[in-house]
Amino acid sequence: MMKIALIAHDKKKEDMIRFTIAYEHVLKEHELFATGTTGKLIKEATKLSVHRFKSGPLGGDQQIGALIADNEMDMVIFFRDPLTAQPHEPDITALMRLCDVYQIPLATNIAGAEIFIHGLERGDFKWREIVRAKEDE
Numbered sequence: 001m002m003k004i005a006l007i008a009h010d011k012k013k014e015d016m017i018r019f020t021i022a023y024e025h026v027l028k029e030h031e032l033f034a035t036g037t038t039g040k041l042i043k044e045a046t047k048l049s050v051h052r053f054k055s056g057p058l059g060g061d062q063q064i065g066a067l068i069a070d071n072e073m074d075m076v077i078f079f080r081d082p083l084t085a086q087p088h089e090p091d092i093t094a095l096m097r098l099c100d101v102y103q104i105p106l107a108t109n110i111a112g113a114e115i116f117i118h119g120l121e122r123g124d125f126k127w128r129e130i131v132r133a134k135e136d137e
């Protein structure tokens, strides 16, 4: 079971809803986390159980970043809006930076996320469980 963060900016929330509905059968096998509003919408649209953090602008991205730093997140699916300025831009940059620091798979749009889903189905990300187990030793 992978720990997966689901995040979407406002103009991408519709994409995230459609995505989680389409792949509910895959996502339900994993432990899901989300920023506040994204998580609320996913819960309303699906039967998925999602742990919700604060809304992005209020620190949600940083809360997810903290889990990455603690090796408690295996994948980040973050539908970013590249055309709208965000008040918490530094937090967004910091979250993506931590994904690179800790080699956490990060998809920033639906095209990449779809490949991640197929990878999850095939067990491509199992190496994360090995890394996590090793760090817990």
Ligand SMILES: O=C(CO)COP(=O)(O)O
Pocket (backbone or CB within 6 Å): 007, 008, 009, 010, 034, 035, 036, 037, 038, 039, 054, 055, 056, 057, 060, 061, 092
């Ligand atoms: O702003 C976000 C990520 O940077 C998302 O936050 P919400 O899911 O609360 O809208």
